[in-house]
Every structure is written in C-alpha cells, then in structure tokens.
Amino acid sequence: MHLAYPAVLAALLFCVGVYGVLARRNVVLVLMSVELMLNAVNLNLVAFDAWLRDALHAGQALTLFTITVAAAEIGLGLAIVLLVFRTRGTADVDRITALGDPAEAADETATEEAQAAA
Amino acid sequence: MSTLLAAAGSLEPAVRSFLSPTGQEIVFLLVGIAVLGAAVVSVTTKQLVHAALWLVVTLGGLAVEFLLLTAEFIAWVQVLIYLGSVVVLVLFGLMLTRAPIGRSPDADSGNRWVALAVALAAAGTLVTLVVDAFRTSWIDLSPGAGSTEATGTYLFRYWVLPFEALSVLLLAALVGAIVLSRNGKGRIPRPRPGKLRTPVRSVTAASKER
Structure with missing residues (x-):
C-alpha cells in the first residue's frame, strides 16, 4: 500500500477536527472534534509503524497510549464541562468568558444585562 | 537518513x-x-x-x-x-x-468562516507536503505485525514502564473526575454515637420496614 493514502487521510481528518474545534459552540462538540484530531494522529502512527517496521513497534505502542490518554482526557473534560454547566448554566464556549479579557467581559455582561432588562 | x-x-x-x-x-x-x-x-x-x-x-x-x-x-x-x-x-x-x-x-459560532479558511489552508499545506514527501514510499504489509501476541510481546517487554505510568495516570484521572463531579453541598451529616439526631420513632419505623 502506498504510504500516501493513510498520510493524506490522516491530514484531512486532522483538518476536519481543526475546523470542528474552531467553529463549534457547544463544549461537548469541541471535545468530539478533539477526539477526531487524536484519531488522525493515531492513523498516522499506525501507518508509519507499518512502514518503518520498527523492532520495538513504537508506533503501535504509542497509539495504545494515545487511546488511553484520550479516554482519560474525555472523562476529565466532561467532568469539568458538567461542573461548569452546573455553576454557570451554560455549555456554550462563547459565553464562558470569566478568564477572558476584562474589558470584553465587562462589555458582555453589560449587553447581557441590557438584554435581561429589555 | x-x-x-x-x-x-x-x-x-x-x-x-x-x-x-x-x-x-x-x-x-x-x-x-x-x-x-x-x-x-x-x-x-x-x-x-x-x-x-x-x-x-x-x-x-x-x-x-x-x-x-x-x-x-x-x-x-x-x-x-x-x-x-x-x-x-x-x-x-x-x-x-x-x-x-x-x-x-x-x-x-460566528467565526465559522475563519475556521473554514484556517482548516482549508492547513489541509492544503499538509496534503501538499505529505504527498510530496511520501509519493514513492511503499508499505510492505505482512500479517501478524499487530496481532495480540506481537502486541503483548512489545508492550510488556519494551514498554512496561510507560504502561505502568499510564495506569497511574488513569487512576489520577479517575480520582480527578470523581472529585470534580462530586456535589459538595449534598453531604449527609453522619450521626455520632451517643447523640442520635433523628427522632427515635422514625428509626424504629425504618427498622420495622426492613
């Protein structure tokens, strides 16, 4: 098999994940896009392991480790998302701006108060 | 090289x-x-x-x-x-x-078109680079390279230490997820011996129900 096929597929899948991370508004969907990017990296690792025929099988071992770390990441990420949802009442990335620029946050709270008043 | x-x-x-x-x-x-x-x-x-x-x-x-x-x-x-x-x-x-x-x-979100531009630019760059680099590379696929036996061999012969470190990481993630998702307010006060907080009547009723 040509190495170009899995490499191109992994690159395209990674870019789809990049689009998802940048364009989605719901936190859970952003986490899903991160999973897509991690899977693209896994495909690359497996393909290059099959190509290089490493005696230690570093590519496949690293793929297994990546899958485990991704599982831990999504567990912790969803716990944080649920905590944010319980305290703030929203899972919207654009509206969780407590750690953002103070000027923008002040603007946003002003507009929210204006909306609430109206 | x-x-x-x-x-x-x-x-x-x-x-x-x-x-x-x-x-x-x-x-x-x-x-x-x-x-x-x-x-x-x-x-x-x-x-x-x-x-x-x-x-x-x-x-x-x-x-x-x-x-x-x-x-x-x-x-x-x-x-x-x-x-x-x-x-x-x-x-x-x-x-x-x-x-x-x-x-x-x-x-x-509102920056969808910016995201689309970034993703398309990244895709174009990466695909051009990858095709140019690996156009002539050929994978000789032979079955058995990723079988369970081979996986167990390399995982437990060469990668034992990362494997164990990863299990500790999973344990830390488990504990972290539990601590994060625990509801701090709903803590039930434990009755101390000698000071019964619940009325005696309800306790006896509960024991009768059992």
Missing part, C-alpha cells in the same frame, strides 16, 4: 503506480472516503445528537483502516474504547448539559 529510508520498506516508484491500485488500496480508499464524509457531517450538522452518532461511523471506519494496516489489536481497542466508552460518555455529556434534541441553529 538514507540508511533509515533503505531500512524502511522498498522504494520502487517505477513498479508501484497510483494508477494500478491493489485491492487493499481500493478498500482503504473507499472506507477513507466514508470516514472523511462522516467526519465532515459530524462537525457540521446542526443536530447535536446526530453529530455524536456520525462520530461513531467515523471511529468505526478508522477501526477498519487499522485492520487494513494490519494493526488488529489496535483496531479492537479502538472499537472497545472509542465506540464503547468515549461515544457513550459524549452522549451522556450532551444529555446532562441539556442539549436540544432537534435542530439547534446556534450550533456553530
């Missing part, structure tokens, strides 16, 4: 052409198109639950690609962990954050 390339599979651009694909390549290409299409639908659909279900198609197709690359064990680990647990976790996350079931018009 040349020794590395010489060791890494054969380089025979004259023999292997892209115009006469093997059966494996055809299957890989078809499954790859399905994977890519499902991924695109998954990041663009307005129905949030459907996005998670299209993610199932993407991850399952990637398991098939792993099988085609002779990494059998990783393919089944992918099915078990991604399809079995990660997607279920994502669905639970969508439900617990009260995601709307129908179409939600505000699923995409």
Whole structure:
C-alpha cells in the first residue's frame, strides 16, 4: 500500500477536527472534534509503524497510549464541562468568558444585562 | 537518513503506480472516503445528537483502516474504547448539559468562516507536503505485525514502564473526575454515637420496614 493514502487521510481528518474545534459552540462538540484530531494522529502512527517496521513497534505502542490518554482526557473534560454547566448554566464556549479579557467581559455582561432588562 | 529510508520498506516508484491500485488500496480508499464524509457531517450538522452518532461511523471506519494496516489489536481497542466508552460518555455529556434534541441553529459560532479558511489552508499545506514527501514510499504489509501476541510481546517487554505510568495516570484521572463531579453541598451529616439526631420513632419505623 502506498504510504500516501493513510498520510493524506490522516491530514484531512486532522483538518476536519481543526475546523470542528474552531467553529463549534457547544463544549461537548469541541471535545468530539478533539477526539477526531487524536484519531488522525493515531492513523498516522499506525501507518508509519507499518512502514518503518520498527523492532520495538513504537508506533503501535504509542497509539495504545494515545487511546488511553484520550479516554482519560474525555472523562476529565466532561467532568469539568458538567461542573461548569452546573455553576454557570451554560455549555456554550462563547459565553464562558470569566478568564477572558476584562474589558470584553465587562462589555458582555453589560449587553447581557441590557438584554435581561429589555 | 538514507540508511533509515533503505531500512524502511522498498522504494520502487517505477513498479508501484497510483494508477494500478491493489485491492487493499481500493478498500482503504473507499472506507477513507466514508470516514472523511462522516467526519465532515459530524462537525457540521446542526443536530447535536446526530453529530455524536456520525462520530461513531467515523471511529468505526478508522477501526477498519487499522485492520487494513494490519494493526488488529489496535483496531479492537479502538472499537472497545472509542465506540464503547468515549461515544457513550459524549452522549451522556450532551444529555446532562441539556442539549436540544432537534435542530439547534446556534450550533456553530460566528467565526465559522475563519475556521473554514484556517482548516482549508492547513489541509492544503499538509496534503501538499505529505504527498510530496511520501509519493514513492511503499508499505510492505505482512500479517501478524499487530496481532495480540506481537502486541503483548512489545508492550510488556519494551514498554512496561510507560504502561505502568499510564495506569497511574488513569487512576489520577479517575480520582480527578470523581472529585470534580462530586456535589459538595449534598453531604449527609453522619450521626455520632451517643447523640442520635433523628427522632427515635422514625428509626424504629425504618427498622420495622426492613
């Protein structure tokens, strides 16, 4: 098999994940896009392991480790998302701006108060 | 570098052409198109639950690609962990954050076109680079390189220390998730011996109910 096929597929899948991370508004969907990017990296690792025929099988071992770390990441990420949802009442990335620029946050709270008043 | 390339599979651009694909390549290409299409639908659909279900198609197709690359064990680990647990976790996350079931018009944020431009630019750059670099590289696929026996051998002979460190990491993640999702307010006061807080009547009623 040509190495170009899995490499191109992994690159395209990674870019789809990049689009998802940048364009989605719901936190859970952003986490899903991160999973897509991690899977693209896994495909690359497996393909290059099959190509290089490493005696230690570093590519496949690293793929297994990546899958485990991704599982831990999504567990912790969803716990944080649920905590944010319980305290703030929203899972919207654009509206969780407590750690953002103070000027923008002040603007946003002003507009929210204006909306609430109206 | 040349020794590395010489060791890494054969380089025979004259023999292997892209115009006469093997059966494996055809299957890989078809499954790859399905994977890519499902991924695109998954990041663009307005129905949030459907996005998670299209993610199932993407991850399952990637398991098939792993099988085609002779990494059998990783393919089944992918099915078990991604399809079995990660997607279920994502669905639970969508439900617990009260995601709307129908179409939600505000699923995409306002910077969608910037994101599209960034993704297209990254895709163009990466695909050009990768095709230019690996146009002539050929993978000699031989079955058995990713079987369970081979996986166990390399994992427990060469990668034991990272494996154990990873188990500690999983334990830390488990404890962290429990601590984060624990509700601090709903702590039940434990009655101390000698000071019975609940009335005696209800305790005897409860014991009679048992």
